[in-house]
Amino acid sequence: MADDPLFRPLQLKHFTLKNRLGVAPMTRMSAGPDSIPRQDVLDFLVRRARNGAALVYTEALVTDYESAQGYPGQARILNQLQIEAWRPVVQAIRTQGALAVMQMFHCGRMAWPEVNPAHRAIGPSPIAPRQINPLTKAPYPLPEEMSRFDIDHVINGFVETAKGAVAAGFDGIEIHGAHGYLISQFLSPYSNQRSDDYGGSPQRRYRFAHEVIQAVRRVVPNDRLLVFRISNWGIADMDVSLFQNRQEYQEIIALLAEEPLDAISVSTYDFREEAFGTGKTMAALSREACDLPLMICGKIYDRASAEEALQHADIALSGKSMLLNPNWVEEVKSGRKLKPFTSDQAQVAYTTEVLP
């Protein structure tokens, strides 16, 4: 097809993406005490690049050794050994003509203190998620309200992790501001009930994200991409919308548009769902509020869904289809009839089974 919307290149700064399909960030929980993922998990990323993805995200890397880790076996890129483990992976992804992007996160109140060296759970406010942690089968702990020291320490973790990714050669770095983890906890009026400069109006709740972005950009050179991931849903307290209404969401997107970011990644359960009763999708609402390149994710599983998703975005990310179907990009290209995978099927990601 001469002008195939999915396989048309995209100019993102000085990078040219060969098509519009990318591997969404996916945690695999495979790392040992050295915080380095299992070799087959690293190889999986390279295989997806070889099989046609234009952009390959890492799993969410944990930003410190204190309170950031929320799941066992998460990875880090904070020391030389970890940098050396990622360097060949990045190189191999680039050799396949794809971009390698590192995602970094702090779990905040979605905490499992025992998997953190310092056994701490922190968050914007002392409000625990209401449900039990599905992995520990126990309630989430009550987080400590972050002090000024904690805020600086956590920002420093994002900065150090970004430095590690730059040293390993990553083309891009993503700040995970979605899914009800720490940054998204600050953005939400539900989990952020602070009375200082970091709580209150949307602008004040945005302050933490702003400080993280600014601090990280200082160590991410201009020849690398900086991306922010956002969502209106969280892992816990699903019934609580992270943003109160369309206006609040678009205010945050407009603030992001003023940052030194190169793209925004919008994460949904289903990109087709309308948001905030507007009759418009999250991607459409995001596009209305900013000019930055947009990535969209959530139930994109075949050619038709990918094409539709790209009506209001520039790059379509897939999680489960990229995870479970090694030939996904080729099959989308061919227009083959495909089905979405379920979350249950994706559980294999957390086992020792080697994915093709």
Ligand SMILES: Cc1cc2nc3c(=O)[nH]c(=O)nc-3n(C[C@H](O)[C@H](O)[C@H](O)COP(=O)(O)O)c2cc1C
């Ligand atoms: C096994 C697995 C692990 C995931 N880990 C992360 C993660 O580390 N960071 C993140 O932002 N999203 C994570 N997600 C969410 C995906 O990036 C994606 O947004 C979600 O799967 C919806 O897209 P899909 O319908 O194409 O699967 C994960 C999803 C799966 C299935």
